[in-house]
Amino acid sequence: MVRFIARRLLLAVITLWLLATIVFVITNVLPNNVGRTILGPFAPEETVNALNERLGTNRPILVRYVDSLRGLVTLDFGNSFVSGKAVLPQVVGAVGRSAKLAGLALLITIPISIAAGLYAARRRDRFADRAIVLLGVTLSSIPEFVTGTILVVVVGVGLRWLPVLATAPDNADVLTQIRFLLMPAIAMAIVYFGYIARMTRAGTIEVLQSDYTRTALMKGLTTGQTMRRHVVRNALVPTVAVIAVQIGYLFGGIIAVEKIFNYNGMGSTMLFAAQHKDLPMLTAGVIIIGIVYMLATLAADLIMAWMNPRIRLDAER
Amino acid sequence: MVESTAPSPSPLPTPVPATGSGAMSERARARRELILLLLRRRAFLIGVVVLVIWVVCAVLGERITPYDPFNAFFLPGHQPPSPAHLFGTDRLGRDVLSRVMVGSRDVLIVAPLAALLGVGVGTLLGLVMGYYRGIVDDILSRVVEAFLALPVILVALLTLVVLGSSSVVVVFVVGVLFAPIVARTVRSAVLSERQLDYVTAAKLRGETGLFILSREIFPNVLGPTVVEMTVRFGYAIFTVATLSFLGVGLQPPSPDWGLTVSQEYANMIAGIWWPTLFPALAIASTVIAINLIADSLQSVLNE
């Protein structure tokens, strides 16, 4: 297991480096003129050049590359073009707020999706199964901003059950905060329900068809006992992987949701940065979320490895 | 309850078709069989019907809309749905139904192009990675993983800021960001084919790698690739619509669905729901339709 962890960490570091490089390529190699982008098409040439000089965008590529890597390692992502202040604290704060929303969404969707997946697998090809699969396919096709919109119209405006704006008043207690975050969280949870439920279903079906499930039933175990002791553990392994991957998509879709519900999380921050051409802010956001995704997949890989005795014991047989 | 956990039904092989030497070639016959199987599925039919409706709207556009989608009707805006305007009018007095119908065009051009780009590049990558393995695979896998770690919408935002918002850039960005996922799927399909003995047999008669990849392996991984392409198409619409919603995709006065939603959603609180809801439903219906098609394809190909 130790060897596995070491190898996985090494790969993660390499991937991180590649990630940073890709971002660098986008911001520095693709044809663009930073000064021009900031000042707009009507600014005079000299002002643009002066700005570029100041921002250091005219230096040779290699120098800029090394600089960006150094910044990555020291966690210094530079200063915002808009506010002039250091970018990282702002991004981290925003990510933290988004994490609350994402966390609530996951908290809602994971138990329901897994339960649905298990239920569908048990009643395979019967009505309940088909309904759940269809529901999953349908719901996961709908972009978050669409579900958010529909929710707002139906639940927020029509039925008036939940507040429409997600930002609770300052110093609100946890329960109130949750009340405010509930609709956007549900909007996101709906999308991910489809993936997680279907993956759980597929994993469970495979386990249900396996020989060792047959052995358990032939020993005389009830289906309930079989499910609990033999099926669920093995079926959830691919689900763990899916959940990790979804965490990456979560932070993508969250932007749209935050816009609709007017929540000051990472999505809004990034959107603002995009509208104001604040490259350092955007870059930092991309890299931080990339790191979050990598950590999530790393954790998922480690969990799955731990659950697999072959890897856990490093046994060679 | 016991039965539901027994092995999956039908250990019987699919009946071998009678082999009269008909005029139809083997491939054509297989294709027709496939289509017939698909047509029997309700999900597939629904998906195709919906998609066709939107494609017709996109192609015929203004010729079949009840009103001109771009010209304001010079009435006060935000009329609720009525017999004259089935979907109501938007803030500038334009007929929502007409705008929704024409709004399909941009999405249905940009998204398929992006999907095609992604699938094309991804398939090539996947084939090479899966077949040659070794150091090429190791390096490319790292790159693929790095791309997968990037949040698609955010990176699209970043790139669109750098390069400016235009349809071409959207196609390019979404396509490139989709390629790694396709590559992964194709790679794993190639990996399982590669182990089969017919590949060894080909090597034993001295076939080049290129031959084996293109003539032996690729036709057999076509199935999963086609499914993947359909799925990517759905995601592409999803992503392009979201980007338009965020304001970095297509620009006004385009009647693009995502853009429309972003322009009108603030009015929902005031109770004006129709200019937002209908484009939103249009997006949802298109992506659902495509996913239904993809799902049916996958089930049929797996049989």
Next chain:
Amino acid sequence: MTLTAPPPQDTALKAALRVEDLALSYVVRGIPRPVLRGVTFEIRPGESYGLVGESGCGKSTTAYAAVRYLPRNAVITGGRILVSGDDVTKMNDEQVRQFRMHHVSMVYQDPGAALNPTTKVGPQVAEAFAVLGQPRKEAEASAIKALQRVQIADPERVYQRYPHQLSGGMQQRAVIAMALASDPKLLVLDEPTTGLDATVEASVLDLVRSLQAETNAAVLLIAHNLGVIRTICDRVGVMYAGKIVEEGDAAAVFERPQHPYTLGLLRSLPRHGIRKSQRPLATIPGSLPQIGADLPACVFVDRCPLATEICRTVDPPNVDLGGGRTSRCHHIDRLGELTEPPASAGQDTAHGELTLSLSNVSKTFRQSGHDVPALVKVDLDMFDGETLGLVGESGSGKSTLAKTILGIETPDVGGELELDDHRLNPKSMERPTEDKRSIQMVFQNPESALNRGWTARQILSRSVSKLTGLKGKAVGERVDKLAASLRLSQRHLDLKPRQLSGGLKQRVAIARAFAGDPRIVVADEPTSALDVSVQAAILNLLSDLQSENKTSYLLISHDLGVVRYLADRIAVMYLGRIMEVGESENVFRGPNHPYTEALLSAIPNVDGAATARIRLEGEIPSPANPPSGCVFHTRCHRFIKNLCEVTEPPLIEVEPGHLMKCHIPVDELRRLQAKARQEDVVLTTPPEALEAAAAIAADNPG
């Protein structure tokens, strides 16, 4: 070899399993397809009954029906299944569960898959006891006792292991331990030893026999290997297309079959040591019916040489032949008309020139930091027109040897491959076309050996043009010629692999190998994936092709009957080394290397051959961690302490052309082995050898 105790004659004793006229269909796309068409048989307590047949005959379905483990689309359309008097088909779910808990147990084909990979083995065995109501501590103790009972040497240690850490034999023993927990009235075994190595298979079969004698359970054994049935079962039922066509005492049925199908089946097996030079194998014309097809009254009529009109319309009666034997046929009296194929004009088995020569070939793989020697210093010669049989269990290196010859794997530095008079390039890709044509392969699994997207004609044409350089019409002509010699019709050529049966696919694969007129064809288990009735045709074809083209075969097989039939010379491999090599007859006659001796004794023989009984203990060592001195010493039943584990044995010559590596002198071996054949004692690995094995394991854990 069967149990000698006759079943109890007490008629008041209820049959442990009684299947009455069982009819079962699978519903596919709304249409019910009959799989079992009225199966009737009975097993008494303490008796072992074998159901034998080819793929699709319904034997597994019968077994699973008896335990009510059927897929949702299986429908029992008639008949009953009575276990100790209770009708299984009428039970509800809870009753079925109780039934499985107390009355019946099952042992499966793939023991590794039958165990939960993420749970330790011990608790899984204990669960079988806990289900019966034992509290946890007691169940654990029972589990350890059960593991001991199945002859697992270190039960506490095995208790703590995960399934993947155990060998196949150990896994199956654990599964058997689980099965016996409830002291079942009926024990069902579904291909329990398929996939296990020969020597391991033998000890597992022994275990089953001894346990059965202890527990007096009734045993239902499903197998396609007639040798296994003969070894374990008292009685046998031969199934074809969902019906039992013949039933009776196992030895009697196999010696004097009384049904055309059984007769054909037994005649198509290479039995009683026949060789290709004596006569071709009998084949059953036609092919197995499609599962679920509608069949005439006698299911065998389309392939039966004795068939007449009545067979199509009237159900053949179940004729009682006395002594518990029955046969379902209209024409039992005419069985004598079925004669064996005529003897072949004695084939020229004198081998020709030296074709292929391997010297000092070794192959070491690197696996996670360890060196795994798959082949160690192998010297081997092959001659024109001869078949060299390569025999060995897992880890023996026979596949690696084949791949090295083909150039798919490259040998370590120092090894040389020579074809005729020139050196062979170790990499297939770098060989000239001439050499590529000369050495070709037939694979084990015809499914994966042919590209499912190509037609047979395309497959053959491509091979012909690539290997021979022919163009245009010449290619087509050669393809037609190849098809003819493999008895493939023009119609077959236009089909894709999935439209061809297993036997036809294999013929296409063989034709492909012969496309370039090869000198040597490597055949890796060419018939293992095929049904018995199809094997014979393929073996005959291979034999004919060899005598026509003077091709040499390197035949890899675990089936000694096939090897004995086809091979002129045999090489026995163990852990990457050749233990013995010589002419077939000489090797089979003896004296043998102790490993060969054990192997010959282990393989279940449908003739119930009287060889010495040797049961090797211990596991096959891992190639990564080979024993010192003679690599076989850790299991050798003729182990000599302080000699065999210290020095590598010398190469000794038994007779010209027959070599082996052993410390024991030839005459001594001859004497000892003759003695073993006469006495009815079981020879087994002595404790000193097992200690030596343990010492090695201790030195190199994991």
